[in-house]
Amino acid sequence: MELRYLKYFVMVAQTQHFTRAAEQLGIAQPPLSQQIKKLEQEIGVPLFDRSSRKVELTKVGETLYVDALNILKSVEQAKARAQQMARGENIEVRIGFATSTAICKEVLAIMRHLRETFPKVNFIGVELPMHKLVEQLKEKQLDLAFKRLPCYACEQLERIMLFEEPFIAVIPSNTPLASQSTLTFSQLRSERILQFPRETGPALYDEMTSIFSDKGIVCDPLYSAPQLRSAVAMAQAGFGIAIVPRSLAEHLDNSTTVASIQDMPLISQVVVAWEPNNLNHQVRQIIASIRHYKVQYLSNEPME
Template structure:
């Protein structure tokens, strides 16, 4: 299939008229009609119903129109990237995600807003310490990080959204009947946490929080990551205290309860090294920090 066929087809589909489409394309009407017939012959279907005053898309034509628009948009983005490279502009932006941020609906929506920006995104999911190291060494341009985080303090940062802590409670647990709980209700409960090396600042904040509330932690019930504590809660091993975005996809094996008096706040930020002068990177930062999540 010749690429120009797609342009011809889209022009006729949008104008609903061969003559008007030909004028728009800057070609004569008879050759345009012939090219559309060749396209239909190649596909083995009629794309248009020929009427006395114009044309209408057939069912097959409606389906093909959606795909044709997508293909043309992809081609336009590819050409824009080539032109940027020819002008000496770097179109690649390397983005790293902390493990606890990569499945957040709000984060994914913000990434989706970059699809039509002509930016070549390279992504990776890494532990927080490695994420900070690669950002510092400019192996990454941008990091989506979770605060509190000691390793992020030397970077430029913009807040994307606050992510409050909630309790993930096994369905059969006595506290599962409550939509809202208080810290005192967690006393004498088995609280699932992760090792300090996974996220020192977050661990320290939660550890202090639990100690002040009189909640005892049992090290033997730790998990390697925040997300793993949720799986353990779903299996009935205890209660996980996690940011809400990690509990967005739960099934009925556990319930989510807000914690009314919890003073600790988790925050999702975009971070970058101040000396990184990648112009595309700065455009991406501006775009995702302004996008509603």
């Protein structure tokens, strides 16, 4: 499929008129119609409904239109980056952060390292839910993302596991368990445990729900938090006990106490992930730098 076919197709879809589309593209109308027919023949189905005075997309055409916009946008971004590099200008790299990773001291240390190592790169950070991060990585709207495992959607992404951390309990300070520094699940059975909706993180939700079920803990759906970090805030407000990765409980005030959970089998892994087809040279250099930093500062593994 030639790229110009997609450009012609998008213009016809936006103008809903072959003659106006041809004028916008600066070509004659008959060649434009021929190119669209070739694209339809290549795909095997009509992309436009030509039965009315207005040219309209078919269902297949609507699907292709969304993909075509993303492809053309990616091509323009790649072209702009290449031109920036050729001119020696700053290059833009977009990095996503899952809500629960944005405040991890290890992640912040990695970002400081990247800022110092790549002074000519403009790092643009966005904080999004896990599924949105995966979507934007696949659509190449993001170059890299810091995420937590388990994550079903991450299975098709390349990634580096950066560090692990245990889950702990954040307990309102006005409850009996607040005096405990270590707990077991049996002590939590009569407590209100704050849970998040499954759509926030299906894999983590399934893992935690399975653990709670095995340990005889029932979560009240009326007391759910949209994210792990907001579960901590709800615990601080006295709504219940939040079970979250340890880094989310750093720098809390005296409204809560923190306790380890002796029989918690789940460990949270923080990873940096990227789309396997992202061949951007600068991004690959950044990935290599993160890998080097991880080996040097976040693990005891020997350098290769």
